[in-house]
Amino acid sequence: MNRAVFYATGIIASLMFGAIVIYQTGYFTQPEYYAPHEETSVLGENVTVGARIPRNLSFYFKPANRLPATGNDSLEISITFRPETNFAAPFTITGTTNNQGFVDFPGLSGGKIPNGNYTISVKGLSHLRRNYPNIFIGTKTTEMFDLVFPRLIAGDAHPSNDNFINSMDISYILLYLYNDNLRGDQNRDGIVNSLDLSITTSNLYVAGDE
Ligand SMILES: [Ca+2]
Numbered sequence: 001m002n003r004a005v006f007y008a009t010g011i012i013a014s015l016m017f018g019a020i021v022i023y024q025t026g027y028f029t030q031p032e033y034y035a036p037h038e039e040t041s042v043l044g045e046n047v048t049v050g051a052r053i054p055r056n057l058s059f060y061f062k063p064a065n066r067l068p069a070t071g072n073d074s075l076e077i078s079i080t081f082r083p084e085t086n087f088a089a090p091f092t093i094t095g096t097t098n099n100q101g102f103v104d105f106p107g108l109s110g111g112k113i114p115n116g117n118y119t120i121s122v123k124g125l126s127h128l129r130r131n132y133p134n135i136f137i138g139t140k141t142t143e144m145f146d147l148v149f150p151r152l153i154a155g156d157a158h159p160s161n162d163n164f165i166n167s168m169d170i171s172y173i174l175l176y177l178y179n180d181n182l183r184g185d186q187n188r189d190g191i192v193n194s195l196d197l198s199i200t201t202s203n204l205y206v207a208g209d210e
């Protein structure tokens with residue numbers, strides 16, 4: 001056997017033997033996969049192991065055209081968190097803002113809303129959808145988002161909830177004329193009347209954000 005081939009064979013054999021030893025000692029074994037899971041594994045009273053920290057998120061939103069204009073901002077809303085910079089699935093929550101436009105959601109799953117940038121997409125009961133892009137949700141467990149501008153546009157009264165203001169919404173308001181129907185009462189002054197009709201016609205053929 002050629003001397004060079006002899007040495008080369010010896011070196012390769014040594015490397016293979018070393019690799020086998022290292023493999024068997026578990027030196028390169030993979031760390032356990034960290035599977036995302038909900039905040040369920042609780043030890044004792046306050047100790048949570050391996051769980052995602054729940055988030056406490058709160059928001060200010062304001063609807064347009066309220067009467068009176070201040071202290072009258074309560075609205076039934078649906079908020080969808082649309083991820084821009086991570087691969088989480090869109091996540092939707094519903095709530096009702098108070099008369100200052102404030103709503104909070106304590107104990108949201110950190111697994112469903114991981115850190116990243118989001119488009120916060122909001123649809124009011126009789127309001128067009130409004131998207132607030134590029135909202136960063138970080139590592140803090142409690143965060144407040146002031147999204148009072150721009151206002152949520154009123155007039156999408158019909159329960160089809162089609163995010164578009166047209167004759168169906170006007171018909172719905174006419175149907176509940178002089179009632180206190182929440183969907184029909186665009187300015188939330190307690191009655192459906194010509195003021196609500198005029199808010200809706202002033203926004204005729206306006207579509208909400210996608
Ligand atoms: Ca509509």
Ligand SMILES: [Ca+2]
Binds near residue numbers: 185192193195196
């Ligand atoms: Ca009204």
